[in-house]
Amino acid sequence: MTVTDRAAPARKAPRGYLTLGSTVAVPMRRASLFAGAGIFVLLLAAAVATLAWGRLGIDLADLPAALVGDAEGKDRFVFNRLRGPRLTVAVGVGAALGLSGALFQSVTRNPLGSPDVIGLSAGAGAGAAICALMFPDTVPVAIGALLGAVLAMALVYVSTGTGFRNPARLVIAGIGVAAMGAAVTQYVVYALERDKASVLTAYVNGSLTARSWTDATTVWLVLAAAAPLTALISRRLDIGEMGDDIAEALGSEPQKAKTLAVVLAIGLSAAAVSVSGPIAFIALTAPQIARRLARGSGPHLLISALTGGLLLVLADLCSQQLAIFDDLPVGIYTMAIGGAYLGYLLVREWRRGVL
16 A cells, blocks of 8 residues: 555544535535534525415416516515515625624634624614714615624724633623614614604614615625634634643644634624614524534534524514504514523523523
C-alpha cells in the first residue's frame, strides 16, 4: 500500500458530520434529519395554506400554474401582488431570525439569548420612529430601521470595550442600548400625530403587509450570503459548546468563530428588520424548539432556520385568516407564541425542581 493510499482514510467525513470540501463540516445526526424533514413538510403545508385559504385564495388545482407564472386574472394578481411576496418574505425573515438566534445562543451559551437582547430590535424601532418624525416624506421607514439597527450595534461594540468577543459584556451593553432605543421609540410615538403613530406602531410591532418581491429578494440575498459562512463555522460552534479551553486544544479558534457568529447574527437580524420591522421572539424560540426536536447538543443552524420560517408563516397565516382581529401585525402573534413558550418553559423547569 502506498503512502497516498494510507492517507486516504483521513479524508473521510467525521462520524456525524457531512463535509463540504476539506474545510466545512456540517453536523448531521439521524434525529436532526428526521426533525428537519418534518419541519420542512410542515412549512410546505403552511405555505400552501397561506396561498390557498381565504376569500382570495388560489384553488389547489390552479396553484401549480401560479407557481410557474402561468396564472391568469385574479390568481395572477393574488400571487404576484398579495400573497406570493408576503409568503416569501415570511419564510426568509423567519429563517434569518431563527438562524440569527441559534448563532447568538451558541456564542453566549444562554438559552434565553437572542439578538433582541443586545438592542438590535430596539435600535431598529428607534430608527424607524426618527425617520417617521423628522423625514416622513424623504427617508423610507425601512431604511431608518436598518440605520437604527446598525447604530445600535455600533454603540454595543464600542460600549463593551472588547467588541463582540465577550458575551457577558455584549449582553449587558445590549440591555442598556435596548432601553435607550425603546425610550426613543416611545417618545416619538407619543409626539407624533395619531395617524402617523398608528402606521409607526404597526411597523415597530413587525408587519408583513404590502411586501414586495424586492423585499423578498433583499432578505434572501442576505441568507444566501450568510449560508456558506454559517456552514463554515458550524463545527467550531459545536465544539465551542464544550468550553473555550477544549476548543482551543482542538484548534478550533473559538474567539474568531464567536466574532464571526455574532457578526452574521447581526447581519441576518438587520436584513430581517429592514423588510418586516422588529418581529419579536422568533429568534428566541426557534433555536430552542430546534434543539429539543433534534435531541442533541450544538446550535442546529439549519433546523433553527426552518423552525423560524415555519413559526413566522404560521403566525402570518393567523394574521390573515383570523378576521376577528382585523389583520393585526404579525409581530403581535409572535409575541403570543413566544410568551406561551416561555410560560411552558417556566412550568417545565418548576416541575423539574430547577426553579
